[in-house]
Amino acid sequence: MTDKTDTDFDPDIHSASRSKRILRLSTFAITRILNRLRTPGARRITLTLVGVMIAIALMTTVSGVALGLATQSAVQGDNVDYWIVPETGDLNTIAVSTGQTRLGDTHRLTSRLTRNDRIQYATPVLSQVVPVQTQTSTTREYILLVGVVPPNGSNPTIASVPTEELTPGDPYFDANRSTDSWTGELIATQAAATVLNASTGETIMPAGTDQTFRITDVADSDLRTGVGAAPVALVHLSELQAITGAADGDTASQILVSSNSQRVRTTIEGIYPQTNVVTRTGFAGQTVSTSSLPVAMGIAAFVVALIVGVLFTATTMGLEITHDRQFIAILSAVGYTERSVGFVVALQVVTVCFIGGTVGALLGIGGIYATNIILAQTLSLPAPGIIDFRLIPYGIMTAVLIGILALPYPVWLARRTTITEALRL
Amino acid sequence: MINNTSIEEDYSESEPSNIAVACESVSREYSRGQGGFRQSETPTVTALDSISLQVTRGEFVGIAGPSGSGKSTLLHLLAALDTPTAGQVRISGTDTQALSARQRARLRARQVGIVFQRFYLLPSLSAQANVAVPLIEHGVGKRTRHERAETLLDRLGLGDRIDHKPGTLSGGEQQRVAIARALITDPDVLIADEPTGELDTATGDRVLDIFETVATDRAVILASHDHAALDRADRIIALRDGRRERND
Numbered sequence: 001m002t003d004k005t006d007t008d009f010d011p012d013i014h015s016a017s018r019s020k021r022i023l024r025l026s027t028f029a030i031t032r033i034l035n036r037l038r039t040p041g042a043r044r045i046t047l048t049l050v051g052v053m054i055a056i057a058l059m060t061t062v063s064g065v066a067l068g069l070a071t072q073s074a075v076q077g078d079n080v081d082y083w084i085v086p087e088t089g090d091l092n093t094i095a096v097s098t099g100q101t102r103l104g105d106t107h108r109l110t111s112r113l114t115r116n117d118r119i120q121y122a123t124p125v126l127s128q129v130v131p132v133q134t135q136t137s138t139t140r141e142y143i144l145l146v147g148v149v150p151p152n153g154s155n156p157t158i159a160s161v162p163t164e165e166l167t168p169g170d171p172y173f174d175a176n177r178s179t180d181s182w183t184g185e186l187i188a189t190q191a192a193a194t195v196l197n198a199s200t201g202e203t204i205m206p207a208g209t210d211q212t213f214r215i216t217d218v219a220d221s222d223l224r225t226g227v228g229a230a231p232v233a234l235v236h237l238s239e240l241q242a243i244t245g246a247a248d249g250d251t252a253s254q255i256l257v258s259s260n261s262q263r264v265r266t267t268i269e270g271i272y273p274q275t276n277v278v279t280r281t282g283f284a285g286q287t288v289s290t291s292s293l294p295v296a297m298g299i300a301a302f303v304v305a306l307i308v309g310v311l312f313t314a315t316t317m318g319l320e321i322t323h324d325r326q327f328i329a330i331l332s333a334v335g336y337t338e339r340s341v342g343f344v345v346a347l348q349v350v351t352v353c354f355i356g357g358t359v360g361a362l363l364g365i366g367g368i369y370a371t372n373i374i375l376a377q378t379l380s381l382p383a384p385g386i387i388d389f390r391l392i393p394y395g396i397m398t399a400v401l402i403g404i405l406a407l408p409y410p411v412w413l414a415r416r417t418t419i420t421e422a423l424r425l
Numbered sequence: 426m427i428n429n430t431s432i433e434e435d436y437s438e439s440e441p442s443n444i445a446v447a448c449e450s451v452s453r454e455y456s457r458g459q460g461g462f463r464q465s466e467t468p469t470v471t472a473l474d475s476i477s478l479q480v481t482r483g484e485f486v487g488i489a490g491p492s493g494s495g496k497s498t499l500l501h502l503l504a505a506l507d508t509p510t511a512g513q514v515r516i517s518g519t520d521t522q523a524l525s526a527r528q529r530a531r532l533r534a535r536q537v538g539i540v541f542q543r544f545y546l547l548p549s550l551s552a553q554a555n556v557a558v559p560l561i562e563h564g565v566g567k568r569t570r571h572e573r574a575e576t577l578l579d580r581l582g583l584g585d586r587i588d589h590k591p592g593t594l595s596g597g598e599q600q601r602v603a604i605a606r607a608l609i610t611d612p613d614v615l616i617a618d619e620p621t622g623e624l625d626t627a628t629g630d631r632v633l634d635i636f637e638t639v640a641t642d643r644a645v646i647l648a649s650h651d652h653a654a655l656d657r658a659d660r661i662i663a664l665r666d667g668r669r670e671r672n673d
Contacts, residue, residue, distance in 0.1 A: 021564035028561045035549035330545050333506065334559040334606065335534020337527045419506050420497075423545055 025340055029347035037355075044320035045352055051312040052356030052402060053363065056395045059305035060364020061371060061385070063298050063394065068368075068386040070294035082257040082268055084275050102126075102251040106237070107173055109271060110149060110255060118261040121151035124237055124252035125158065128244045131207040134198045140207055141195045143188075143231040144223075147240030147252070149173075156258065157221070161187050161234040165217040173238035177247065183236060186213035191229035193218045204233075209243045302398065309353075309402035314409040317349050321413045328414050329422030338415055345414040350403035357399020361392040444515075445613045445644035446503050447479040451512035453498050472498040474667045475512070482613060485640040487658030488648040494664040496648040497618065503646055504537050504616045505529045517613050534562055538607030542619035544599040546591040546606075552578060552598075553587040556605040563610070577605040581635060597628030604635055615639060617647045621654050633657045 036042045037049070086103060103109075106124035113122040126147040131140040146159045148166075155164035166185050175181035186204055193199060193215070204213040213235060222229030241247040257268055269277050321328070331341050368385035375384065453473040473495045480486050490496050501507040502514050505521045508529075514521045517536050521529055533539075546555045556574035557565075565573075578587050581601045591599055600620060607615055617636065621629030629651070636645050637657055649655055663670040 017564065020566075021562070024561045024564050024566070027567070028558075032547070032549060039549055326545065327547060330547065331558070331562075332530065333504075333533070333539050333545075334562070335530055335532075335537075335610070336562045337530040339527065340530075340562055420501050423541060 021340075022343070025343055026347055029344040030351050032344075033348040033351050044316050044323065048313050048316040048320070048349075048352050049356040049359075051316060052309050052353050052399050053360035055305040055309040055312070055402070056357045056360030056399050057363035057367055059301045059398060060361050060391050060395045061367030062301035063391055064364070064368035064385040064387060065371060066294040066297035066301065067388060067391075068294075068384045069297070082259065082265065082277050084255040084257065084268060084272055084277055085253075086275060102246070102249075102253055103255060103272065103275065104249040104251050106250050106252040106255060107149065107170065108250070113255070113257060113268065113271060114151070116264065116267060118259050118264045118267075120258040120260070121154050121156060122255060122257045123149045123151060123156075123158070124255045126237055126240050126244075126246055126252040127159075128240060128246075130240075130244065132196065132204050132213075133207070134196055135203050135205070137197065141231070143192045143195060143233055145186075145206075145240050145244075146232060146234050147237035148234060149237050158234065158256065159232055160221045160223040161189055161219050161232060162221070163187075163234065166234065166236065170236050170238045172236060172242070173250075177238065177242065182211065182239065184211070184213045184239070185216045185236065187217045187219055187234040188215050189219050189222045189229065189232045191222050192231035192233045195231040206243045211239070211243055213239070305398060306402060306405070309399070310405045313349065313353060313402055313406035317352070317406065317410045318413055321345060321410045321417075325414075325417040325422045328417045329419045332417070332419045333423060341414055342411045345411050346407050349407055349410055350400060353399045353403030353406070354396065357396045357402070358392075360399065361395025364395055365389070365391060443481045443483075444479050445482045445484075445517060446646070447515045448499075448502065448509075449477050449513045449515075451476045451499075451502060451509040451514055453495075453502065453507070454510045472667055473502070473509070476664075476667075476669055477512075478662055478669075480614070480644040480646060482643055483641055485637060485645045485647070485657065485659045487655040487661040488646060488664065489650075489655050489661050490664035490670075491650075493666075495667040496664055498667075499664065500616055500618055500646070500648055503614070504539050505533050506539075534559065534610060536613045538610065538612040538615045540600070540603050540607050540615065540617040540620050542622040544591070544596075544603045544623075546599055546602055548591050551588050551590055552583060552594065552602045555591065555602055556609055558606060559610050573609060574605065577609060578602070581605050595628070596624050597631060600624060600628075600632050601635065604632070604639075608639060613643050615643055615645045617645070619649050619651070620647065621649065621651055626653070629653065 033045065036045055084103065103124070110122050110124050113119055124147075128145055128147075129142050130145045131142050133140045146161070148158050148163065149170045150163040150166040150168050152168040155162060157163065165187050167183050171181045171183055172178075188196070188198070196202075196204065198204065198215055200215050200218055202215045204215060206213070213233075223232045237252060238247065241250065241252075246252075257264070265277055269275075328341055328345070331344065332338075336344075365387055368387050368391075372385050451473060452471065452475055454469045454471050457468045457470055476495075476499060478486075488496050488499060498507070502509055502521070503516075505514070505516055505524075508514070508522045516532060519532055519536075521532065524532060546552075547558065550558070553571055553574045556577060557570035560570045560573065575584070575587055578584060578601075581604065583598060583601055583605070586594060586598055586602075589598075591602065594602065600623075604620075607617075615636070620636070621632055624632060630653070633654055636647060639645060640659075647654060647658060655661055
């Protein structure tokens with residue numbers, strides 16, 4: 001029936017390559033842990049999965065918010081390669097930029113920058129939330145006014161608003177702030193036009209001043225900040241300075257510089273004492289931060305998720321291995337080496353972390369969306385989080401790292417399992 | 426009662442190449458407790474004392490003895506799950522004491538099949554997958570694994586149960602799956618500890634039939650309290666207090 005002569009045993013099975021063995025063991029380990037997850041009584045595995053999932057979800061959400069804060073800390077424009085920001089600049093999202101340290105004498109210094117052949121254009125930027133109303137409306141609405149000096153010869157888009165409908169330069173400043181030279185030109189985004197219920201040609205009256213603006217154009221675009229578009233309008237810098245009291249000292253929040261030359265950075269750094277020059281580098285070209293806070297948030301989220309995840313995974317999977325020592329003993333008894341058993345255990349731990357990390361990263365993306373909605377609806381704050389789908393692989397990789405760092409304890413426990421104690425032979 | 430006609434004969438004239446497993450003056454002592462800093466005062470227990478035996482291929486040997494007589498310890502040593510504190514155990518000519526833990530695992534994988542009283546099948550895997558588990562360590566592909574497992578299960582009368590999980594099989598069926606798992610790598614030595622301990626008489630008889638059949642070209646060593654099981658053996662080694670009984 002089953003004697004040695006009629007089992008047709010293939011002696012070649014003993015000489016399978018190492019890579020084939022690893023492949024078969026991997027498939028076995030992954031299949032087994034998936035089967036275990038589907039069967040009732042796998043509480044410790046489920047607990048590990050949920051623990052990693054929560055850690056990664058929180059990390060992804062916080063990272064999304066940190067990324068959002070970092071990205072929103074400067075007004076972006078087409079082809080802008082450098083941002084000159086005050087050295088003492090603190091967290092300054094677009095919407096809360098008032099009260100921050102500002103740069104002074106910005107028109108003169110920007111002109112000096114523009115004279116450099118390697119610089120395509122440069123413009124100071126002042127952003128300020130201003131209460132305004134139209135002639136026909138009875139209520140005031142808050143919109144974000146962004147003051148710029150539109151460059152001659154190029155029409156960049158700044159804060160998602162094209163500058164071409166603004167008169168190049170800054171006529172009001174050039175005429176020593178003579179009333180006759182007030183252009184009153186304002187380009188509104190779709191969101192601003194909707195908030196004000198205004199269209200092209202409408203007069204906009206800022207609160208606390210006699211000066212008015214006229215909507216020159218309503219741009220097709222919007223400045224997106226997560227859950228929705230921010231009401232933004234572009235005006236000349238000196239005119240915004242005039243209505244917000246920033247004319248004294250000719251101040252602005254930052255200066256955008258467009259250049260394709262790497263060497264121009266030294267020139268820019270030398271022009272302004274006590275400033276930082278931020279470049280468009282780093283994660284997704286979005287690491288444009290005037291503050292280390294968002295970076296610190298992101299790093300803290302990563303470190304906390306890693307430490308909590310590793311400790312939690314090591315503990316729960318350790319308990320699982322202790323409970324599952326019969327499985328380990330069976331493998332050892334049928335001839336699995338310690339290394340093979342360790343590999344199976346290790347792969348099971350990493351697989352659980354991988355699944356937890358994948359689900360956690362997706363939940364984290366949902367968390368960013370939820371954070372944006374909650375902040376918008378409860379505190380009327382602009383959405384701080386950015387939904388960047390590259391956070392998903394980031395979360396998964398972190399979860400796998402958690403699994404790898406948590407491995408030594410469960411693998412050590414597996415190695416300590418004695419066959420004769422675990423199995424009654 | 427143990428059948429006296431099956432008492433071990435003198436195997437000194439056996440062909441060395443035909444010896445599947447052999448012990449020579451094997452003893453096994455265990456330390457009781459951790460001993461702390463005063464290792465020299467750690468009490469020791471002698472589980473086996475100077476046991477010698479040889480089992481040839483094609484032989485079905487029973488190990489008898491009351492609880493605590495050293496049956497399990499002897500099986501551990503014969504299955505290369507443990508090593509003696511004195512003496513020598515040879516499986517297919519290889520001294521297990523001279524091997525590292527990894528080499529002993531390799532030896533088990535190739536030369537030893539083990540059948541447990543409580544089957545110890547993996548509950549989340551089908552009967553076929555359970556039987557194929559040892560072949561994964563050898564790097565055998567899924568298709569070959571499953572073909573071999575299916576063939577073996579079919580020969581053991583479980584052809585219609587290959588997809589069943591252990592929880593849905595009867596005790597006898599589970600033990601037959603465990604036997605198939607032990608045979609899948611075609612070992613020289615098959616070790617079984619109380620294989621009929623959890624089975625009714627009729628089912629136990631069927632399982633013992635299998636052991637008799639597979640003993641034609643490999644050594645089968647079966648430890649049991651059950652006289653019906655021991656009666657099937659070609660000879661019996663009786664243990665008491667870690668020693669072989671004189672007239673076994």
